[in-house]
Amino acid sequence: MLLWLVASESKKTTDRGVGAMKKTNVRTHDVSAIYKKIDLRVLPFLLLCYLVAYLDRVNVGFAKLHMQSDLGLSDAAYGLGAGIFFIGYAIFETPSNLLLTKIGARKTLSRVMVLWGGTSSCMLFVNSETSFYVLRFLLGVFEAGFAPGMIYYLTLWYGRERLARVMAVVMLAGPIGSIIGSPLSTWIMAEFESVGGLRGWQWMFLLEGLPAVVLGVVALKVLSDTPAAAPWLTDAEKTLHSTLVQTEASDHSSLRTALKDPRIYLMAAGYFCLISGIYAMSFWLPSIIRDSGVDDLMTIGFLAAIPYVGAIILMQILSRSSDRRNERRWHTAIPAILAAACLAGSTVFKDNLAAALTCLSFGTALMWAAYTVFWAIPPQYLKGTAAAGGIAVINTIGLMGGFVSPTLIGYLKSLTGTTEAGIFAMVLLVAVGALLLAANRPPSTTRPANSNAAAAQE
Template sequence: MSSIAQQQIGTAIMSREDSVFSKVSWRIVPLIILCYVVSYLDRVNVGFAKLQMSQQLGFSETMFGLGAGIFFLGYFLFEVPSNLALSRFGAKVWIARIMITWGLVSAGFAFVKTPTAFYVMRFLLGLAEAGFYPGIILYLTYWYPSHRRAKIVAMFMSAIPVSGIFGNPLSGFIMDAFGGVGGWAGWQWMFVIEAVPAVLVGLVVLCYLDDSVAKAKWLSEEEKSVVAQAIAEDTKHKEHSAHALSAFKDARVWFMSLIYFCFVMGQYGLTFWMPTFIKSTGVTSNLYIGVLSAIPFLSAIIAMNGFGRSADARRERRWHLVIPALMGSVGFIVAASFTQSTAVSLVFLSLAAAGVLTCAPLFWSLPTAFLGGTAAAAGIAVINSVGNLAGFVSPYLIGTLKDMTGSTSAGMYVLAGSLVVGAIAVLRTPAKLVNR
């Protein structure tokens, strides 16, 4: 067979594969994005509630930061068991369970009156939501080979800025418009109203999501074979293990946890404190704060998807992580230095958001490039749970520094430093290990 004929056959195979994976994406991706939009909204809307809640309930900045962060202690404790349960019982049932329970807990925040109740409810919310994010990351490995996954994860994680774009103005509107209705404060109505979609979407997941390629009735047998062959080819180089404990013994898993911890420091420092950052520049209206807070997330959507597509096209992972991390660091430093100007601060908060929120989806192409089998379920959960402890450290640290200094600037400098450390750690990761 001539080389031209071989090229034509190869092109036809790739075209068919592209068509099948496009069909898979249209079926799966919109739903998981919707799930994550709802998840992230219910996770960080406490940052908006703070604008009224702290004053009405007498919470200090440190109390709020501690409460916001305690979410991640519950998240940490139940993360690995939850992901192993997903692997055992299937994504459909387990993700639906997660969403329905976190919706019910989130609504319960309307009844918080004391710091202790606030801490308990945040802990329970972490328990309820544990396993969702790493569960989706694991689920995507069932459907996409490594060289297609960075783009898909970036699309999935676009839910974070999308939740900011729509959720921040919505939260501000609810707090302003519903304040006093039925004797409730605006922040109480916000928690209840924004909890409803989690329960409803959880029911949709139960009816719509498929646990595996083999169970997908919307794919023909030939299309299932195309996906299965691509996954099989991709997993040849992975180290498969039937034992979850092997992930805990792998030094690379712990190094990945360190990198993710650094990036999550920046991510949650930004998303929990964005309304406070904007307010510190002199803006007072909750709705206006919500609208301005949406702007940095618009820049993040563009950056996340641009870097994700580029990383897949070039099959290069490290520099596609380092550059956004350094962008985020510069954004935090300059924004912290110009808090007297809303416009300047907003421009560099946008740069920070673009960098910080791009790091997370691209990061997951690193560990999923070498983890396989049951170790993948445990390893992804370990990395996510340890990394997300930064979600506890970051808001608590910023709140403490704000109480100590009266300014958010010191906390933003710490976030910038964390991103630099993460970038250096990425460069110490062997390229041959992750560039698939």
């Protein structure tokens, strides 16, 4: 599936470049060759890295099924521990992304992966509420900067008229990580239970954390800091690529100027609400399924994977529609409000697992689709240092939703004894997020010359 997605992206990129080539007198097959190389060199590796990152971030949701009782954690304590990851992440994210522009993506992403992979594996040593909090916090500290750094890195390789589709490929890590991670995590927990005197959840943290360390080392060899530094592009290809991507206009050229723009914070607030819903599902879906009466670990794992199959399909459809129309705002706001309605519907059918899971599946898919297109918005008017810092600021503020939502659901569940109140809170947050996303008008409806010409050919 990964090879098909990359090949498809390469073909779409070529098609979109036809009009631009007519205007710049550059042969279409030259552009095709460049983007075929970039697609195959950049996208699969980043997708794999982000998949491992997402898995290490949310596997605590499956560990909860046994770890909570082993350690005597309350639902509120678990929710706080799951969410405290994002506190560490938020504190160190912007500095990490600004450092990326100084030392390069290769060293930055390598450092991040090695440190977070080692910390994730160390989760096997958790033996108390305090150690749970400390290691989750450190995991956030060490992973800080990876996602926004990756997004900024992609803006160096792809023009903004291609970004939604490219993001849709890399952001597949979330749903794929959930599809793979759900049965994988529960299988490890079941099969490795008591092996070597360790519980199944301890083996899960160990085995799922080590791949990040390996990928961090490999990144030093695989990644190039910029297109100009890529040894696998010829000088002619580098020159052509710079005319396709780096000449696009930007409303902000410095971080200081960008941070004065209220649209940055409007985007961040909308993103915060969207992320709250996404991580609520990531951390609590296994528990919601168990509370509905399903006790078998493997069954829980497979049922928890269902919502993300639809997410993969909808992410591709919505991102391509967004690129084709060069429209981002309504491609995020409308799916978000529909997602809120679906989450609300899941509580109506709480006594019917099939109906509730259907609502949760549609809601999750819609939130992921909106999330994918959202990340094509900031690069529309942020560039260079402003892009690196601005994207990090948006992601930092937004990812606090990853702290708020599991913590809030845990608190409300401890208070009421059910997850319904928590889900209703997520409905409200996602609905508010939809309104904020709709209110965020783009700075300009003018496309770069390349984009206009490309669109004319579609």
